[in-house]
Amino acid sequence: MSLPHKRTLVLGGIALVFLVTFGWIVATQGPLAPVKVTLDSAKETRLERTLFGVATVEARRSHSIGPTLAGRVARVLVDQGEAVKAGQLLAEMEPVDLDARLAAGTASAAAAAQRVQSADAALAEADSRAKLAKNSADRYADLRKKNFVSQEAADAKAHEAAAALAARQSATAALSAAKEDVRRAQSDVIGASKNRDNLRLVSPVDGIVTARLAEPGSTVVAGQAVVQVIDPASLWLRVRIDQGRSQGLAVGLPAEITLRSRPGEKLAGRVERVDWVGDAVTEERIANVVFDSAPTDIAIGELAEVTLRLPAIEKALAIPAAALQRQSNQSGVWQARDGQARFRPITAGTISADGFVEIRQGLAAGDTVIVHSGKALADGTRIKPVDALK
Amino acid sequence: MINLASRDVLHGWGKFLFTGIGLGLLIGATLTMAGVFRGMVDDGQVLIDNSGADLWVVQQGTLGPYAEPSSLRDDVWRGIAGIAGVAETGNAAYLTIQMAHNGKDTRVMIVGIEVDRPNRPGAPPYLIAGRPILQGHYEAIADERAGLKLGERVKIRRHDYTVVGLTRRMVSSSGDPMIFVPLKDAQEIQFLKDNDALVNERARTAANPVFNRPGVPGLLEAAQASATQARSVNTVLVRLTPGADPATVANEIQRWKRLTAYTKAQMEDILIAKLIATSAKQIGMFLVILAIVTAAIVAFIIYTMTLAKVREIAVLKLIGAKNRIIAGMILQQALALGVIGFLVGRIAAGLWGPAFPKYVLLLPQDAIGGFAIVLTICGLASSVAIRAALAIDPAEAIGG
Numbered sequence: 001m002s003l004p005h006k007r008t009l010v011l012g013g014i015a016l017v018f019l020v021t022f023g024w025i026v027a028t029q030g031p032l033a034p035v036k037v038t039l040d041s042a043k044e045t046r047l048e049r050t051l052f053g054v055a056t057v058e059a060r061r062s063h064s065i066g067p068t069l070a071g072r073v074a075r076v077l078v079d080q081g082e083a084v085k086a087g088q089l090l091a092e093m094e095p096v097d098l099d100a101r102l103a104a105g106t107a108s109a110a111a112a113a114q115r116v117q118s119a120d121a122a123l124a125e126a127d128s129r130a131k132l133a134k135n136s137a138d139r140y141a142d143l144r145k146k147n148f149v150s151q152e153a154a155d156a157k158a159h160e161a162a163a164a165l166a167a168r169q170s171a172t173a174a175l176s177a178a179k180e181d182v183r184r185a186q187s188d189v190i191g192a193s194k195n196r197d198n199l200r201l202v203s204p205v206d207g208i209v210t211a212r213l214a215e216p217g218s219t220v221v222a223g224q225a226v227v228q229v230i231d232p233a234s235l236w237l238r239v240r241i242d243q244g245r246s247q248g249l250a251v252g253l254p255a256e257i258t259l260r261s262r263p264g265e266k267l268a269g270r271v272e273r274v275d276w277v278g279d280a281v282t283e284e285r286i287a288n289v290v291f292d293s294a295p296t297d298i299a300i301g302e303l304a305e306v307t308l309r310l311p312a313i314e315k316a317l318a319i320p321a322a323a324l325q326r327q328s329n330q331s332g333v334w335q336a337r338d339g340q341a342r343f344r345p346i347t348a349g350t351i352s353a354d355g356f357v358e359i360r361q362g363l364a365a366g367d368t369v370i371v372h373s374g375k376a377l378a379d380g381t382r383i384k385p386v387d388a389l390k
Numbered sequence: 391m392i393n394l395a396s397r398d399v400l401h402g403w404g405k406f407l408f409t410g411i412g413l414g415l416l417i418g419a420t421l422t423m424a425g426v427f428r429g430m431v432d433d434g435q436v437l438i439d440n441s442g443a444d445l446w447v448v449q450q451g452t453l454g455p456y457a458e459p460s461s462l463r464d465d466v467w468r469g470i471a472g473i474a475g476v477a478e479t480g481n482a483a484y485l486t487i488q489m490a491h492n493g494k495d496t497r498v499m500i501v502g503i504e505v506d507r508p509n510r511p512g513a514p515p516y517l518i519a520g521r522p523i524l525q526g527h528y529e530a531i532a533d534e535r536a537g538l539k540l541g542e543r544v545k546i547r548r549h550d551y552t553v554v555g556l557t558r559r560m561v562s563s564s565g566d567p568m569i570f571v572p573l574k575d576a577q578e579i580q581f582l583k584d585n586d587a588l589v590n591e592r593a594r595t596a597a598n599p600v601f602n603r604p605g606v607p608g609l610l611e612a613a614q615a616s617a618t619q620a621r622s623v624n625t626v627l628v629r630l631t632p633g634a635d636p637a638t639v640a641n642e643i644q645r646w647k648r649l650t651a652y653t654k655a656q657m658e659d660i661l662i663a664k665l666i667a668t669s670a671k672q673i674g675m676f677l678v679i680l681a682i683v684t685a686a687i688v689a690f691i692i693y694t695m696t697l698a699k700v701r702e703i704a705v706l707k708l709i710g711a712k713n714r715i716i717a718g719m720i721l722q723q724a725l726a727l728g729v730i731g732f733l734v735g736r737i738a739a740g741l742w743g744p745a746f747p748k749y750v751l752l753l754p755q756d757a758i759g760g761f762a763i764v765l766t767i768c769g770l771a772s773s774v775a776i777r778a779a780l781a782i783d784p785a786e787a788i789g790g
Contacts, residue, residue, distance in 0.1 A: 011403060020426070023732050032754060053523040205465055224607040242526040242574075244506020263550075281465070282574075282619070303527065321524065322517045322555065325507040326442070331610035351508065355521030357552070360504050373516045374558055387516040390534060390556060 020040040034382040036374045036389055038338060042319045042363045047308040047352035051249060051313070053241035055257075055289065057302045060234035062210070064199050064225035066268035073214050073226060074199075080212050084203045090227045093199035093216075112178065119178040123171035129165035137161035142173045178342045200352055207231045210300065236272060239306045240284040248310045250275055260303040268292040271308060307353075316349070318356040321367045324348055325377075334370040334377050336385060341377040343371060395722035397698070402460030404553075409691055410727050414734020416687060419763060420680045421739040422746075424756050427673045429749035434661035436565045438654060441482070443511050446652045454650075455484050456563050457665045462576070464623045466649065473642050480504050480511030481623040483576040486566060489546060491537065498536050498569050499562040500546065503584050504624070505529075515564060520555030526572055528542035533554035533567035546571070547579045563661050565748040569657075573623070581622060591617060616625055628697035638780035681763070688764075689771030692724045695776035703779050704787035718774045724772035727740020728764045734758075 020288030024034060072094040078084060141159035143149045211228035214220050237257065241249060255269040268291075275286040289306055323333050327342075332345040363369070370377065372389050399406050437456060442489060446455065447462070447470060454460025467479040483502035488495045503512040505523045513522065520540050523529045530551040543550045551571060560568040571579070583591065595601050601613040628651070630639060640651035652660065662670075673772050696703075703716055736757055743750040752774040 005402070007662070011400075014407070017728075018733050018737075019736050025737055026754075033478065052527065054527050075446060097702050137628070219604070221605055227487075242506055244504075245526055268664065321508060321521045324508050326516070348508075351524055353524065355524060374518055376515050389558075 010184060012316060015176055027220050034339070034384040035377065036336075036386045037336065037341075037377075037383045038388060039368050039371045039385050040320055040323065040371045042317055042359055042365055042367045042369065044315050044365060045356060047313040047316050047318060047356060047358060048354060049248070049312060049350060050353040051241055051245060051253075051308040051310065053239040053287070053306050053308070055239040055304045055306045056327050057235060057259075057298055058238045059210070059230035059232075059300055060236050060288075061231045063204055063207070063229045065203065065227045065229060066220060066225045067201065068198060068222055070219070070221045071096070072219050073198070073216050075216050076214070076226065078209045078212070078227060080209055081372075082209045083206060084229060086203055086206050088203045089200055090203055090209070091201040091231070093201070095196055095199055098192060098196050098199070099290060100308070102189065102196060104323065105185060105189040105192050109189055109318045111184060112182040112185040116175065116178040116182055119171065119175040122321070123168065123175050124173035126168040128160070130168040133157075133161040157330060182362045186281070201226055203229050205229065205231050230300070233294075235291070237269070237289040237291075237304055237306060238278070239287045239308075240282070240290050241287065241308075243278060243283045243285055247283045247306070248287060249287060253308045253310065256292065256306075256307040256309070257289065257293070258305045259298060260305075261298070262295075266296065269306075275296070280320060280330040312351060313358065314350075315366055316358045317363065318358050318365070319369050320351070320371045321351055321357045323371045324357050334373070336368060336370060336383055339382055339384075341373075341379065341381045342381050343377075343379055364373035393721045393722075395726070397725060398702075398719065399726065404704070407730070409695075410730030411734050413688060413691065413727060413731035414682050415738055417731045417760070418738030418742075419735075420677065420684055421735055421752065421757065422743060422750060423673065424678045424737075424760070425739060425743055425750035425752045426611055426746070426748070427670060427677060427748075428751040428753055428756065430565075430666050430670055431662055433561050433749060434666055436559050436561065436660070437563050438661060440560055441512050442509075442515055442629070443480075443629055444654060445532030445628035445640055445643070446631040446648050446657055447628060447647075448624070448625040450648055450650050452650060453660050453664070457508055457660050458714060461622045462609075462649070463623070463625060464573075464621055466647065466691050467626045469626060469647055470626055470643060472535075473639060473646075475630050475639040476628055477631040477634075477641075478511060478616050478629040479626045480513075480629075481573055481621075481625075482512040482627050482786055483554070483573060484562075484563050485576070485580045485624075486562065486564075487546070487579070489544070489569070490630065491544060496536060497565045497566045498532075500576055500579055501568050501570045502573040502580075503570055505572045505709055506700070511629050511681050512559050514555075514557045514568075515646055516557070517555045518558045520553070522555060522556075525574060527575055528552065529554045529572065531557060531570040533557050533560045533569070535561065535567035537552050539571075547576075548582070548585075549575065552577070561747070561749070563665055577622065628647045663742065684764075685767040685771065688724075688728070688767050689774055690774045692727065692771045693722070693778065694770070695723065696779050699779075700782055700786055704784050707782065707784040708787045713780055714721075716779055720776050720779055721769065721772045722778070724768040725765060728768035732761050732764050735764075 043072065045055050074092045074094040076091040078090050084090065134142040137157040137160060140149055140154045144151060151204040188369040207229040211225075211226055212228045214224070220226060249271070251271050251274055253270060253271045257268065257269050258265065269289045270292070271287050271289040272290040319333065325332060325334060327343050330345050331348055332343050334341045335344050344362060348359040349358035349360045351357045370383070373383070374389055375381075377383070420708065447466070447757075448460035449453035449462055452458045454487070459595045470476060472478045481502075481504055484499060485499065486499045489498045501512065501766040502755050503523075505513075505526060506511045508522050517531070520531070523531060528549055528551050530544065530553050532544075532553050534556050536705075538544055540553055541557060544552045544553060545551075557568070557570075560570075561566060595613055596610060597618065602610045630636060636653040639655055643649055643651040653705070678708055706716060738750055743752060
């Protein structure tokens with residue numbers, strides 16, 4: 001009887017192994033298995049808050065230098081990347097007829113000066129005539145008193161003297177008109193040379209040429225830039241920050257800047273200006289951040305990531321942000337009770353940079369919450385706490 | 391009275407057991423095939439459930455965003471948010487890309503979600519590790535199937551993203567793992583062209599006399615700037631206030647916003663009835679064939695087992711055993727074979743199921759149904775063997 005007995009044992013063993021494996025598979029896989037979760041508890045902690053934005057390097061002051069009138073570019077003296085001084089000639093426009101007009105003006109000024117001389121001479125002549133006529137008239141008047149000449153002759157001399165005086169006044173007026181003419185001609189020359197100077201495009205600042213936008217011979221309209229100059233000391237970042245996460249954005253916030261060209265490096269800076277007008281289309285706010293000490297070899301237009309550090313909340317009741325869930329338009333957390341998941345509505349506050357969310361209402365210090373879960377939870381889901389899901 | 395069936399099985403138990411295991415592996419393959427089918431349907435279902443939306447607003451007249459491309463301006467949500475019954479809206483962008491990771495390409499679905507507050511529509515409803523996206527840019531949550539680790543940096547198109555969270559079962563309708571990124575990044579991934587294309591496009595615009603006219607400075611720059619904007623999304627996910635009727639709100643949006651809105655039921659219909667219908671039918675067809683093959687093999691096995699016992703059955707008949715006893719023995723053996731086969735099959739399916747690249751969902755009701763079918767097939771197959779057994783001449787016991 002020992003053989004069948006042993007065989008029964010073996011077969012029973014095999015059957016048992018089968019059933020246990022089957023039971024294990026059913027219980028640990030598929031819908032009947034409890035959902036694995038990780039737990040954490042609400043505790044008082046320090047919340048570091050940050051704002052994050054993508055930025056481009058820009059020049060705070062960029063000067064587009066071009067003519068005030070439409071014209072053709074005569075020569076461009078500088079090229080991209082050249083350092084220029086304030087007042088340095090960068091480019092010049094074609095003067096067209098301005099030089100000729102300047103020459104004409106100069107000539108007419110000289111002619112006017114000549115006319116002044118001639119008027120001066122005419123005045124001298126009239127003066128002398130007037131003196132002669134006056135003396136003659138005086139003499140005739142004397143002779144008339146002694147009855148040596150007729151009244152008619154004396155009157156004729158008196159008239160001659162008056163006419164000569166009038167002729168002198170006329171010569172004086174002609175002289176001052178000639179002088180005015182000189183001034184007009186001189187002003188014309190000054191105006192023409194001012195216009196001529198205006199065709200010389202000079203740099204208003206010490207800076208770097210960032211663009212040479214027109215070449216000699218090309219026609220540009222009034223206001224179109226020929227050369228662009230920036231002040232390299234004025235480089236800053238234009239940061240775009242999502243409106244939804246821009247609370248607390250203010251001038252003076254310290255910033256950490258990571259330029260795309262140096263991914264591992266963090267440069268220090270601070271917010272210099274916050275635009276009052278945000279971008280309504282992209283739903284972003286715009287701020288300008290300056291470097292504490294700007295690196296020398298950055299390019300305008302380079303992309304940068306900027307993290308602004310807000311004042312930290314020193315002590316707040318907080319849970320990991322992954323625990324914050326939502327059930328039918330209500331924020332809350334899942335809690336483990338008697339091996340089952342139960343939803344508890346809470347009011348959440350600030351979220352810190354390292355993933356902790358402040359609890360305003362609904363939880364006390366030490367309360368346990370479900371952080372991660374292997375499946376979506378529902379009220380009453382059977383759960384099994386584990387250390388980590390992966 | 392002793393049980394003839396068990397006595398016979400014990401007589402050649404090794405052979406019986408191995409036959410059962412072989413049969414079990416076949417049943418396991420059938421169950422797995424059913425699991426693959428269920429997994430496909432579930433992939434579509436989780437895509438709908440995980441988005442957390444009650445309504446999907448898409449481009450007018452399209453079956454978007456999953457089954458067809460759909461493109462909307464990203465500010466249409468402002469109009470939708472004002473409609474009665476709408477609690478919250480969220481822009482979302484979906485696109486499938488090939489992501490190079492660890493030297494090999496992985497097909498992933500990029501999901502752009504709004505991240506200004508936690509739990510916006512479209513965001514993953516639960517995480518298995520890490521935290522939600524908190525920065526406005528360059529953070530990602532990846533499904534575990536994508537093979538990424540927490541804290542890893544992964545390059546998608548132009549930028550590097552840090553993996554801050556991991557999810558499970560966040561897949562597209564075709565089972566590709568999802569990677570969640572902030573919406574603005576997803577728009578850039580989807581709509582911003584690569585550098586070469588941008589340069590070519592600029593050259594093309596510059597060569598166009600309409601955009602590059604003498605005497606109009608700035609026109610070319612303006613035309614080129616407007617060409618590189620990314621201002622579209624694929625869908626607006628809408629959450630309704632409790633008690634609002636989805637169909638009414640959907641109607642309102644279709645009527646006044648000139649867009650198409652789908653409710654959850656309609657979206658399920660699109661994804662499960664339309665999108666995966668052909669491949670599901672393909673698998674279903676194969677499942678039917680596999681079931682027929684399994685039935686045939688069970689019938690053959692039981693038939694040959696019976697024929698191998700011709701002499702013994704003849705002896706039984708000779709000593710006057712009733713037909714009922716012989717039939718019972720064969721039926722019991724067939725059913726026992728079926729039970730062993732089912733257990734082995736379920737265990738095998740449970741063990742190799744998780745190793746499949748796509749999701750295999752073994753439902754308890756499928757297992758119970760499968761068990762019933764296996765026993766029915768065994769019963770029917772044994773009837774053939776019983777007929778053969780009853781036709782055996784008792785003389786065979788003593789004859790040659």
